[in-house]
Amino acid sequence: xxxxxxxxxxxxxxxxxxxxxxxxxxxxxxxxxxxxxxxxxxxxxxxxxxxxxxxxxxxxxxxxxxxxxxxxxxxxxxxxxxxxxxxxxxxxxxxxxxxxxxxxxxx
Amino acid sequence: xxxxxxxxxxxxxxxxxxxxxxxxxxxxxxxxxxxxxxxxxxxxxxxxxxxxxxxxxxxxxxxxxxxxxxxxxxxxxxxxxxxxxxxxxxxxxxxxxxxxxxxxxxxxxxxxxxxxxxxx
Numbered sequence: 001x002x003x004x005x006x007x008x009x010x011x012x013x014x015x016x017x018x019x020x021x022x023x024x025x026x027x028x029x030x031x032x033x034x035x036x037x038x039x040x041x042x043x044x045x046x047x048x049x050x051x052x053x054x055x056x057x058x059x060x061x062x063x064x065x066x067x068x069x070x071x072x073x074x075x076x077x078x079x080x081x082x083x084x085x086x087x088x089x090x091x092x093x094x095x096x097x098x099x100x101x102x103x104x105x106x107x
Numbered sequence: 108x109x110x111x112x113x114x115x116x117x118x119x120x121x122x123x124x125x126x127x128x129x130x131x132x133x134x135x136x137x138x139x140x141x142x143x144x145x146x147x148x149x150x151x152x153x154x155x156x157x158x159x160x161x162x163x164x165x166x167x168x169x170x171x172x173x174x175x176x177x178x179x180x181x182x183x184x185x186x187x188x189x190x191x192x193x194x195x196x197x198x199x200x201x202x203x204x205x206x207x208x209x210x211x212x213x214x215x216x217x218x219x220x221x222x223x224x225x226x227x
Contacts (some may be wrong), residue, residue, distance in 0.1 A: 034213050044152075046207055046215035055215060056208065087151060091212035095168050098152040 002026055002090050004099035012105040019075040021102045023088035028068045032092035035064055037071045038085045038101075047086075048073060080106045109133040109216055111203050116221030122226070123193050129186040129203030129218055137181035140164065142214055143188050145199040145223075150197035156188065156199070157212075171197075193225045 003026040016048055023033065035048040046055040048064035057079040061076045075082055078095060115127040129141070143155040156167045156177040165177055176189040186203050200222050204214035 036214075043202060043217040043219055044214070045217075046209075046213055048206065049209045049213045053209065089152070089213075091210070094166070096154040096212055098154070101150040 001095055002029060002093050002097050003087050004090060004097055006086075006099035006102050008102060010103045010105065012107055013078055014107045015078055015080060017078050019073075019078055019082070019088055019104055021073040021075075021104070023066075023071040023073070025069045025071070025090060025100050027093070029090045029092035031067050032090055033064075033066065033071045034089045034091070035062075035071075036087050036089065037084045038087070046085070048088075051082060075104075077107055082106055109205065111216065111218030112203065113201060113203055113218045113221035116201060116223045117195055118224045118226065120227050121194060121225055124189070124191045125193065125223060127188040127190065127201055127203075128223060129188075131184045131186065131203075131205070134205065136179075136184040137161075140211040141177075141179060141186045142204045142206065142212075143177060143186075144202045144204055144214065144217070145197075146202065146220070147196075147199040153199075157165075158186070190223070193223075195225050198223060198225045 005024045007022045031051040033051050036044040038044040052064045063074045065072050083106045085101040087100040110132045111122040112130045142157045158177045174192045178187045202217045202220045204217045207213035207215035
């Protein structure tokens with residue numbers, strides 16, 4: 001199965017800064033990656049699909065890029081409400097797999 | 108508003124069984140693929156199973172194949188997961204998830220989750 005490795009495990013930034021989160025696949029998955037946000041005690045929410053497309057209602061501060069084995073989620077102009085765990089997912093190769101997550105803390 | 112509410116979780120001994128339900132509302136349930144995903148502490152999310160709009164297109168993760176059964180009742184807008192021969196490694200929070208409007212194998216939204224604990 002495809003192993004998705006996310007880095008860093010934890011990221012601590014201040015409001016207004018930019019966050020850059022990485023997801024690396026153990027084999028090429030084309031553009032078939034997605035990013036989710038999970039706030040404490042809440043269920044996950046789809047942010048980005050097909051590597052770079054924002055899901056419905058997601059603000060443009062969130063953007064995704066990459067292809068093949070390397071994917072990036074960028075969050076511009078961080079807000080306190082962006083504190084959450086962010087994890088990636090691939091759907092190119094069955095079974096669908098997820099990264100272990102990056103915890104983003106807003107100082 | 109789209110809402111997914113899971114139920115049926117609990118504490119069960121190894122070898123036991125549970126049936127999870129997911130009540131859907133706020134969208135035309137019968138036209139969407141549905142999935143079960145579990146959150147395992149320390150490991151993250153693990154996809155469990157999926158089912159097509161009419162009950163076809165069923166597939167399972169290898170870890171649960173032969174023990175779990177996914178089904179749906181479109182007249183009741185409800186998704187099910189029958190879990191048998193449960194093992195401690197099946198412990199986790201089980202989420203049902205609707206296939207996203209952007210692709211059947213992206214998950215959006217997710218339910219609130221139900222906790223399954225397999226322990227003696």
